Amino acid sequence: xxxxxxxxxxxxxxxxxxxxxxxxxxxxxxxxxxxxxxxxxxxxxxxxxxxxxxxxxxxxxxxxxxxxxxxxxxxxxxxxxxxxxxxxxxxxxxxxxxxxxxxxxxxxxxxxxxxxxxxxxxxxxxxxxxxxxxxxxxxxxxxxxxxxxxxxxxxxxxxxxxxxxxxxxxxxxxxxxxxxxxxxxxxxxxxxxxxxxxxxxxxxxxxxx
Numbered sequence: 001x002x003x004x005x006x007x008x009x010x011x012x013x014x015x016x017x018x019x020x021x022x023x024x025x026x027x028x029x030x031x032x033x034x035x036x037x038x039x040x041x042x043x044x045x046x047x048x049x050x051x052x053x054x055x056x057x058x059x060x061x062x063x064x065x066x067x068x069x070x071x072x073x074x075x076x077x078x079x080x081x082x083x084x085x086x087x088x089x090x091x092x093x094x095x096x097x098x099x100x101x102x103x104x105x106x107x108x109x110x111x112x113x114x115x116x117x118x119x120x121x122x123x124x125x126x127x128x129x130x131x132x133x134x135x136x137x138x139x140x141x142x143x144x145x146x147x148x149x150x151x152x153x154x155x156x157x158x159x160x161x162x163x164x165x166x167x168x169x170x171x172x173x174x175x176x177x178x179x180x181x182x183x184x185x186x187x188x189x190x191x192x193x194x195x196x197x198x199x200x201x202x203x204x205x206x207x208x209x
Contacts, residue, residue, distance in 0.1 A: 053079065057088040064095060072096055080115065090120035094129060106140060127157040131164050138168045159188035163199050170206070179206050 060075045079092045093112045100109035113136070116129040130149055137146035146168050154161045162185035169178035182203040189196040 053083040053086040053088040056083070057092055060092050060095065064099065072099060076112075080119075084119055085121065087120070087122050087125070090116045090122060090125045090129075094125065094132075097129075097132070101136065106136060109136060123155060124157075127155060127160075131157065131160055134164050134168065138164075138171055141171075143168050143172050156192075159185050159192065159194065159196075162188060163196075166199075166202070170202075175206055179203070179208075182206070 056075065056079050060072060060079065063072050063075060073096065076092045076096045079089045083089050093116050097109040097112035100106070100112065110133060113129045113133040117126050117133070120126050120129070130152065134146040134149040137143070137149065147165065150161050150165050150168075162181050166178045166181035166185060169175075169181055182199060185199055186196055186203065189199065
């Protein structure tokens with residue numbers, strides 16, 4: 001405010017400013033309080049949803065132990081529909097995919113793994129599901145489709161991607177390319193200090209070009 005000669009003038013100026021702006025001040029205060037309450041409610045809802053999703057996943061694990069396939073499918077479907085943004089949904093889909101593969105339901109397993117790839121926010125689960133999907137496709141002699149699944153940014157899963165790529169190339173009898181993929185995979189495993197004994201056996205079986 002400007003400088004005023006007396007305290008009374010300052011008080012009058014404040015009163016005048018308030019009379020002209022009090023509605024806006026009250027409005028902004030309400031908006032501010034509303035935002036705070038909204039954020040708190042959102043956080044509370046997220047916490048409750050996360051807890052519920054966790055309990056649902058525990059239930060699915062219990063159902064898996066009891067080998068109740070129909071119940072597993074129902075529970076996973078609920079998880080994917082109601083809690084798709086939570087890691088538990090992706091884990092549930094991957095778990096059901098494993099059960100489906102063991103039961104010979106390969107097409108259904110592909111769908112569940114593809115759901116994780118398309119919907120999970122956890123990149124590590126996306127990578128694992130891609131690798132499993134590529135392996136599953138190759139097991140069905142869909143090797144070209146399997147290679148396309150692996151054609152993505154690999155992140156920290158480079159070694160695993162390259163090893164599976166090598167396996168698929170062996171199935172396609174593209175041995176020189178398979179050797180190169182295995183060699184690159186061995187180098188990638190060495191960088192992260194991982195044990196790659198099985199890969200070394202596979203690579204040695206191909207001999208030298």
